[in-house]
Amino acid sequence: MELRQLEYFVAVVEEGSFTRAAERVHVAQPGISAQIRRLERELGHDLLDRSGRTVTLTDVGAAVLPLARAALGSVESARRTVEEMAGLVRGSVRVGMVVSCGIMDLPELLADYHTSFPDVEITLSEANSDALISSLVDGRLDFALVGYAGAEPEGLSVRVLADEPLVAAVANSDPWHGRESVPLSELLERGLISLPPGTGLRGALDAACGARRPRIAFEASAPPMVITLAQRGLGPAILAESMVSGLHAVRITDPVPHSRLAFAWRTEGPHSPAARALIRLAENEMTPV
Numbered sequence: 001m002e003l004r005q006l007e008y009f010v011a012v013v014e015e016g017s018f019t020r021a022a023e024r025v026h027v028a029q030p031g032i033s034a035q036i037r038r039l040e041r042e043l044g045h046d047l048l049d050r051s052g053r054t055v056t057l058t059d060v061g062a063a064v065l066p067l068a069r070a071a072l073g074s075v076e077s078a079r080r081t082v083e084e085m086a087g088l089v090r091g092s093v094r095v096g097m098v099v100s101c102g103i104m105d106l107p108e109l110l111a112d113y114h115t116s117f118p119d120v121e122i123t124l125s126e127a128n129s130d131a132l133i134s135s136l137v138d139g140r141l142d143f144a145l146v147g148y149a150g151a152e153p154e155g156l157s158v159r160v161l162a163d164e165p166l167v168a169a170v171a172n173s174d175p176w177h178g179r180e181s182v183p184l185s186e187l188l189e190r191g192l193i194s195l196p197p198g199t200g201l202r203g204a205l206d207a208a209c210g211a212r213r214p215r216i217a218f219e220a221s222a223p224p225m226v227i228t229l230a231q232r233g234l235g236p237a238i239l240a241e242s243m244v245s246g247l248h249a250v251r252i253t254d255p256v257p258h259s260r261l262a263f264a265w266r267t268e269g270p271h272s273p274a275a276r277a278l279i280r281l282a283e284n285e286m287t288p289v
Contacts (some may be wrong), residue, residue, distance in 0.1 A: 091274030147200015191217030
């Protein structure tokens with residue numbers, strides 16, 4: 001018994017015709033007929049009833065069909081496994097992350113991945129969340145840590161690592177030092193220190209403001225500089241609550257802006273074997289909210 005005989009048998013059953021089966025498997029019809037006859041002789045029973053206008057299964061053929069499909073499926077699974085391992089040997093994965101992200105230790109994740117798959121080439125780049133999301137959607141990145149506000153980015157699957165309220169972080173010399181909260185309407189009267197458009201934090205602030213525009217007095221590309229400017233008494237810094245260091249955090253209310261940090265990948269493939277392996281590892285190591 002040969003695998004091609006099982007393949008031809010299944011094709012004839014599914015197509016209901018030797019002619020259409022021959023077209024499907026790109027083999028001449030006499031060749032298919034001869035191989036199935038050979039299979040029937042080996043089994044000692046007819047598998048197909050050829051007496052009607054269409055080919056149908058005999059009782060023995062009906063019993064053999066699921067076994068033939070299972071055998072072919074096992075072979076295909078073995079082939080995919082080999083291809084997957086080959087892809088991990090000579091593959092590559094392209095990773096992106098938001099600037100100065102301290103919520104998740106991505107270098108540690110990549111180090112664990114490299115230990116498991118030392119031959120996969122890994123590239124890492126930093127950018128603002130809007131650029132990372134665009135690169136994921138168009139396939140320039142396989143996997144990224146991104147920040148966003150509101151609904152999940154279209155076309156991406158995400159696993160949220162942090163969902164935090166934004167706060168106004170101020171120095172000891174600031175008039176708001178010691179306050180517990182400030183309404184958004186009062187916040188908009190101050191010149192603020194913020195990350196630039198395209199970042200998750202700025203997106204959360206802008207979304208909360210709606211049609212109103214926050215007055216940004218200082219704009220810095222990374223949270224450490226935002227914090228430093230606020231420490232110098234230059235105004236309230238808009239930060240996620242966990243980012244506040246050396247400053248007094250004042251809660252923002254009415255409404256409360258929220259920013260999410262998540263790792264993301266394209267919902268629709270193609271996903272390389274290397275990228276799938278990284279996604280699985282990240283899902284196993286992450287602690288979702």
